[in-house]
Amino acid sequence: MNISNIDDDINASDRNPGLLGPEVDMQIGINYMRYVGESNFAGVKFGRRAGDHGAWAAGVQYFGYGSVKGADVNGVLTGDFSPKDMVFSATYAHDITDTWRGGASVKYIYSTYDAYTAMAVATDLGVNYYDAESDLSFSAMLANLGGQIKRFDRRYERVPVDLRVGMSKGLSGVPLVLSVTAHDLTRWHLPFYDNGDGTEGDTPQLKDKFMSNLFRHLVFGADFRPSDSFHIGLGYNYRTRTDMSTYKRSFLSGFSACLGLNVSSFGLGLALSQPHTGATTIMLNISTRLYEF
Numbered sequence: 001m002n003i004s005n006i007d008d009d010i011n012a013s014d015r016n017p018g019l020l021g022p023e024v025d026m027q028i029g030i031n032y033m034r035y036v037g038e039s040n041f042a043g044v045k046f047g048r049r050a051g052d053h054g055a056w057a058a059g060v061q062y063f064g065y066g067s068v069k070g071a072d073v074n075g076v077l078t079g080d081f082s083p084k085d086m087v088f089s090a091t092y093a094h095d096i097t098d099t100w101r102g103g104a105s106v107k108y109i110y111s112t113y114d115a116y117t118a119m120a121v122a123t124d125l126g127v128n129y130y131d132a133e134s135d136l137s138f139s140a141m142l143a144n145l146g147g148q149i150k151r152f153d154r155r156y157e158r159v160p161v162d163l164r165v166g167m168s169k170g171l172s173g174v175p176l177v178l179s180v181t182a183h184d185l186t187r188w189h190l191p192f193y194d195n196g197d198g199t200e201g202d203t204p205q206l207k208d209k210f211m212s213n214l215f216r217h218l219v220f221g222a223d224f225r226p227s228d229s230f231h232i233g234l235g236y237n238y239r240t241r242t243d244m245s246t247y248k249r250s251f252l253s254g255f256s257a258c259l260g261l262n263v264s265s266f267g268l269g270l271a272l273s274q275p276h277t278g279a280t281t282i283m284l285n286i287s288t289r290l291y292e293f
Contacts, residue, residue, distance in 0.1 A: 001219045001237070002179050004139040004166035006130055009267055009287050010047045013057055013091050016141050016166075017103030018126030020057055020093035022049035029059075029287040036279040038066020045089075053095035061087040070114050081114040102127045109159075113152070122146030122159050135170030135177070161186055168221075179221040190216040192242045207242070216242060229262040244276045265289065 003016035010029035013020035024047035033041040045059030063085040070078040086109070093103030105124040111117065126141035143162040151157065166181035184190065191208035216239040223233040234257055241254025256273035269285035 001181055001183065002166060002168070002221050002235075003126065003141050003164055003181055004128065004137045004168040005177065005179055005221070005223065006128075006137050006168065009269070009285070010045050010057060011269075011285050011287065013047070013093070013103070013105070014043075014045070014059075014061075016126040016128065016139050017091045017093055017105040017124050018101050018128040018139055018141065020047065020055050020091055020103050021095070021101060022052065022055050024055055024057070025049035026290045027287055028290060029285065031283065031285045033281065033283040035281050036275065038064075040064045040066075050092070050094075055093055057089075057091040059089050059091075061089070063087075078114075083111075083113040085109065085111045096127075099131055100127065100129050107146075111152075116152040117150065118148060118152045118157070119150040120146060120148045120159055137168040138166070140165045175225045175227075177223040177225065179223070181219045181221075182217050183219065184217055189213055190239065192216070194242070212242070215239075231260045233258040233260075240273075240275060 001015065003019075005012070007019070008021075008023040008027075010020075010024045010027045011031055013024075027047050029045045029047075031041075031043050035041060041061070041063050043059060043061035045057055047055055047057040049055050065083045067080045067082055070081050072078055088108045088110075089105050091103060091105040093101055095101050103126050107122045107124070109120040109122060111119075122143075123145045124141065124143045125145065126139060129138045130136070141164045143164065144159045145161060146159050148157055148159070162183060163185040164181060164183045165185070166179065168177055168179040170177045189208060190213050191206055192212070193204035194207050195204045219235065219237045219239075221233060221235045223231055225231040235255065237254050237256070239254075244253045252274040253276055256271060258269060258271040260270075261268045265288050267285070267287040269283075271283040271285075272280065274280045
């Protein structure tokens with residue numbers, strides 16, 4: 001979700017195409033995520049510089065949601081199926097000035113749910129401003145501009161357009177970078193139901209106040225970077241925490257932690273979160289430059 005954190009990892013361009021640059025030349029990145037239940041996400045991406053001020057990348061992502069029981073309109077079971085999505089992407093970015101960079105990604109999305117399939121084409125547009133002297137980064141991004149080219153049925157499903165802005169700032173004298181990202185800015189109201197402390201018989205209460213809407217748009221992050229080869233990070237997503245308020249959320253709902261290492265020719269990243277008591281998500285990133293071999 002962080003669209004402004006400066007990183008020479010090829011996977012950063014998945015968050016914002018404006019973060020792609022010549023520094024990812026000949027880099028390949030592989031990521032895997034074990035999500036809630038039987039859900040698994042995986043992807044691979046390759047980047048190449050295009051002159052002194054540009055770069056391109058191509059990748060594919062797979063989203064599998066495990067086994068699901070199928071039923072017809074009368075509730076009669078029709079057997080199990082495995083819904084899945086695949087996204088094929090191509091990205092190009094270019095330095096506009098010494099501090100500004102812009103990029104665009106074109107995505108082809110293919111979905112298959114039981115006997116139904118759908119296809120869509122979408123574009124992500126992103127810009128980033130980075131002042132190395134003050135260690136200040138600002139980004140803006142418009143994600144998922146596009147629509148379906150093949151429907152599941154006669155109903156047209158909209159691709160969820162998302163406007164995001166973010167800022168990251170390194171602190172003077174301390175190897176710490178603080179970030180905030182605002183997302184889903186095409187709408188203000190993000191109501192949710194609060195189940196209180198979860199006591200049996202409690203009636204969920206609809207929450208739609210100014211402060212709850214404000215913070216459900218924001219994601220906060222902090223990265224401690226004592227060296228170029230090691231960093232640890234913490235994140236907090238109030239929306240994730242409140243979305244879990246009607247379920248058995250854990251104390252850690254909404255929080256995430258990550259660890260990054262550069263070992264020999266490889267960059268390694270590990271991220272953990274626990275949306276609720278019954279699920280812990282794990283994400284692993286590996287990147288390397290092919291000319292190192």
